[in-house]
Each structure stands twice: as C-alpha cells, then as structure tokens.
Amino acid sequence: MIKDYALHFPPVLITEEQQTLHKAVHDFVNREIIPIRERLEDEGDLQQKVRKLLVDIGLQRLSMPKEYGGEGIRGTLLNALICEELSRGDVGIAVSLMCTGWAWKPAISGNIKAVLDRFMPDFCGDKVQIGCFAMTEPGGPHGGGGCDIENAVYRGTKLRTTARFEGDECVVNGSKLWATNSGIADLYCIACTVDPKLGEDGIVLAYVPKKWPGLTVGPDEKKCGLKTDHNCPVYFDDLRIPGEWSIGPGGKAAELFWAQLPGVSSGAMATGIMQGIMETVLEYTGQRIVADKPIREHGGPAETLADLAMETELARTWYLTTAYMCDHPEIYGPKKGFLAARMNMARITSEKAVRCAEKAIQLMGSYGYVREYHVEKYWRDSLMITLWKGGTRLSRHNVCRAYYDLEI
Numbered sequence: 001m002i003k004d005y006a007l008h009f010p011p012v013l014i015t016e017e018q019q020t021l022h023k024a025v026h027d028f029v030n031r032e033i034i035p036i037r038e039r040l041e042d043e044g045d046l047q048q049k050v051r052k053l054l055v056d057i058g059l060q061r062l063s064m065p066k067e068y069g070g071e072g073i074r075g076t077l078l079n080a081l082i083c084e085e086l087s088r089g090d091v092g093i094a095v096s097l098m099c100t101g102w103a104w105k106p107a108i109s110g111n112i113k114a115v116l117d118r119f120m121p122d123f124c125g126d127k128v129q130i131g132c133f134a135m136t137e138p139g140g141p142h143g144g145g146g147c148d149i150e151n152a153v154y155r156g157t158k159l160r161t162t163a164r165f166e167g168d169e170c171v172v173n174g175s176k177l178w179a180t181n182s183g184i185a186d187l188y189c190i191a192c193t194v195d196p197k198l199g200e201d202g203i204v205l206a207y208v209p210k211k212w213p214g215l216t217v218g219p220d221e222k223k224c225g226l227k228t229d230h231n232c233p234v235y236f237d238d239l240r241i242p243g244e245w246s247i248g249p250g251g252k253a254a255e256l257f258w259a260q261l262p263g264v265s266s267g268a269m270a271t272g273i274m275q276g277i278m279e280t281v282l283e284y285t286g287q288r289i290v291a292d293k294p295i296r297e298h299g300g301p302a303e304t305l306a307d308l309a310m311e312t313e314l315a316r317t318w319y320l321t322t323a324y325m326c327d328h329p330e331i332y333g334p335k336k337g338f339l340a341a342r343m344n345m346a347r348i349t350s351e352k353a354v355r356c357a358e359k360a361i362q363l364m365g366s367y368g369y370v371r372e373y374h375v376e377k378y379w380r381d382s383l384m385i386t387l388w389k390g391g392t393r394l395s396r397h398n399v400c401r402a403y404y405d406l407e408i
C-alpha cells in the first residue's frame with residue numbers, strides 16, 4: 001500500500017484555509033486529470049475540458065481581485081501548492097493556468113484600472129479565459145532575444161519589440177516567441193520598449209486582446225514535451241491600443257517587469273513532477289517481480305527509491321519555505337538579495353526532477369520508456385522547467401548576485 005505521505009505539511013507554514021484548498025486541488029487532480037493524463041497531450045478538446053473544470057472549481061478567478069468577481073486569494077505559497085498538485089497530474093496544464101495569472105500580475109500589482117475594468121470581469125466569469133505574458137523574442141546574428149531579455153545585467157536594453165506613443169494611443173511593433181498560451185490566449189501582456197537604449201527607463205508593458213488588428217500568430221511549435229502548453233510566434237504590426245492599456249515607460253514598469261522573473265512556482269512544478277514520479281515508480285516496482293521478488297525489495301532499487309523520496313522532500317521543503325518567506329515581507333523583506341537567490345534556487349530543483357525521472361526510468365526498465373506509465377512524460381516535461389526564464393544557468397548567476405557583484 002502507498003501511504004498518503006504527501007499531504008502532511010507543517011502547520012507552522014500552511015494555514016488551515018491553504019490546507020483545505022490544497023486538499024481540494026489534490027483530490028481534483030486524482031479524479032479529473034490522472035485518469036486521462038495519457039490522452040491529454042494529444043487531444044486539444046480534452047485540454048479545454050480540463051481548463052473548464054479549473055474554472056468550475058474556481059481556480060481561474062482564485063487570485064483575481066474581489067471587486068471584479070474574483071476570490072482575491074493571493075499568495076506565493078498557495079499558488080505554489082496549487083502548482084505542485086496540478087503538475088503532478090500534468091505540468092502543461094499547471095503552466096497554462098499559472099501563466100494566465102502571470103500575465104495579470106503587472107496590471108493587478110500596478111492597479112491599472114483601464115486594463116482591469118475592461119478585461120478582468122471576463123476572467124472572473126464562468127468561461128475559460130487565458131492570459132499570456134510575452135517577453136521572449138527571437139535572437140539574431142547580433143544577439144538579443146531569448147535569455148538576453150531575461151538577463152538582469154542587460155537591464156532591458158535587449159528588448160526589440162517597440163512601443164510608440166501617439167496621442168492617446170500606444171503603437172506596438174515587433175514579435176515574440178515561445179510565450180506560454182500564445183495562439184490560444186484571450187489577453188496578452190507584451191514586454192516592449194520605447195527605445196532599447198533607455199534600458200529600464202524605456203520598458204513598457206502593453207495589454208492586447210486576442211484578434212486585435214495588427215496582431216497575428218504563427219504555427220504552434222512542435223515541442224518534445226509540455227504539449228498541453230501552447231507556444232507560437234506572435235507578431236505585432238503597427239498594432240494600436242489605447243495608451244491606458246499600457247504601463248510605462250518609467251514609473252513602476254521596470255519593477256513590474258523584473259518582478260515577473262524569479263518564481264517559486266517552477267520549483268513547485270518540479271516537486272509535483274517528482275511526486276508523480278514517486279507515486280508511479282513505487283507502485284510499479286512493488287508489482288513487477290524480478291529475481292523472485294518485487295523490484296523495490298532489492299537493495300539497489302530500494303536505495304534509489306529512498307534517494308527519489310529524499311529529493312522530492314528536499315525540493316518541497318525548499319519551495320514551501322521560500323514561498324512562506326515571500327508571503328511575509330514584514331519578516332523577510334522584499335524579494336531581493338538573498339530571498340531572490342532562494343527563489344532562483346527553488347527553480348534549480350527542476351534539474352533534480354530531470355534526474356529523478358531518469359532514475360525512475362532505469363528502475364522500471366523498458367516500461368519506464370513507454371507512454372503508458374507516464375514517467376517518460378515527466379522526463380520530457382521536467383526538462384523544460386530547466387530551460388525557461390533564462391534557464392537554470394541564469395538562475396545560478398542570479399544566486400551568485402546575492403553573494404557578490406556578478407557582471408555577466
């Protein structure tokens with residue numbers, strides 16, 4: 001029998017309300033996602049059905065402001081707990097939901113009334129509404145794009161998508177790549193600049209609804225994993241929006257842009273993957289007999305299982321304590337310095353998820369490599385968490401910055 005070990009969290013970190021919500025999402029994932037997860041990758045209709053169920057259980061509007069019909073329940077820790085649970089079922093579904101919140105974060109934190117009034121009520125309704133935060137751009141022969149935009153050292157000078165203000169309007173030109181939910185989003189938050197030479201002072205965050213004149217999308221990227229997360233190029237050709245749908249240049253725009261980058265949720269997603277791996281491999285190795293006894297009764301495999309359990313618990317402890325610190329600025333201060341380093345470290349645990357998946361595949365032999373048992377999917381999906389937001393390499397640079405001035 002597999003014990004329900006994952007549900008025991010230290011009450012000092014997690015409130016009763018958070019525990020209740022967590023348990024509801026845990027049960028939801030067991031009931032609605034795990035039984036169909038093998039088909040989710042291939043069937044767009046099924047993905048949409050799951051998204052609708054997330055709306056029905058209130059997750060889409062959970063963190064949205066109360067005055068627009070949301071629940072107004074915000075917080076890094078709760079968000080991370082939900083991320084872990086959804087990722088145990090399907091990390092792409094978790095990413096898609098989280099990126100809707102991500103797209104909204106600058107408008108909510110900056111209290112951008114024109115954007116909130118116009119678009120928020122729909123996101124608090126009972127229809128699926130999807131958001132996209134688009135920052136990454138194509139690189140070029142002279143660099144830029146990709147990691148350079150996410151690299152704090154460049155301070156926004158590598159952005160190439162431009163915002164030009166004409167009267168009451170903001171005119172956007174350029175293109176974005178890879179953003180989660182691109183192509184299926186109802187609302188885009190586009191990171192752009194009035195002039196890259198101005199660096200942070202030039203940053204603008206512009207909100208654009210889907211099918212807006214001047215906005216076009218390219219074909220879906222064909223990725224090896226994370227297939228329930230949709231990504232495609234997005235183009236802006238003299239796209240005009242009311243100026244009040246944008247933030248910046250100046251003011252809090254740069255702060256809101258950089259606040260998008262470190263994230264505990266990637267660590268929570270990695271933990272969800274590890275938890276899912278653990279559940280699958282425990283069950284399989286308990287059933288499959290080799291050399292006259294279940295795989296997990298052999299010394300070597302038992303030790304590997306202990307390692308998997310330990311890595312999972314370490315990753316969980318790390319993201320939980322870091323999220324708790326983020327939610328208590330009165331004790332731990334703003335998300336800068338060492339706290340920012342902790343957030344980056346939480347995301348580096350995604351490398352552990354990749355290794356756990358590999359170890360699990362080894363434990364399961366050929367069956368670890370087939371879709372039926374899902375561990376190969378965890379492996380494909382976990383790799384992506386190590387790559388986005390500048391990759392674990394830039395995360396490591398950001399960790400170093402808490403200890404010394406690193407100018408690379």
Ligand SMILES: Cc1cc2nc3c(=O)[nH]c(=O)nc-3n(C[C@H](O)[C@H](O)[C@H](O)COP(=O)(O)OP(=O)(O)OC[C@H]3O[C@@H](n4cnc5c(N)ncnc54)[C@H](O)[C@@H]3O)c2cc1C
Binds near residue numbers: 099134148181231
């Ligand atoms: C599934 C998926 C979801 C995504 N979601 C979003 C999203 O929602 N919004 C969004 O804006 N973007 C998103 N992205 C884009 C993602 O954040 C970028 O792809 C990623 O940050 C890296 O950019 P790149 O792929 O262009 O890599 P590149 O910039 O080409 O970098 C390649 C590698 O070079 C190395 N490198 C880069 N810079 C340095 C340096 N300074 N020092 C040493 N080594 C370095 C790193 O190892 C890096 O991994 C997503 C991508 C995918 C595939």
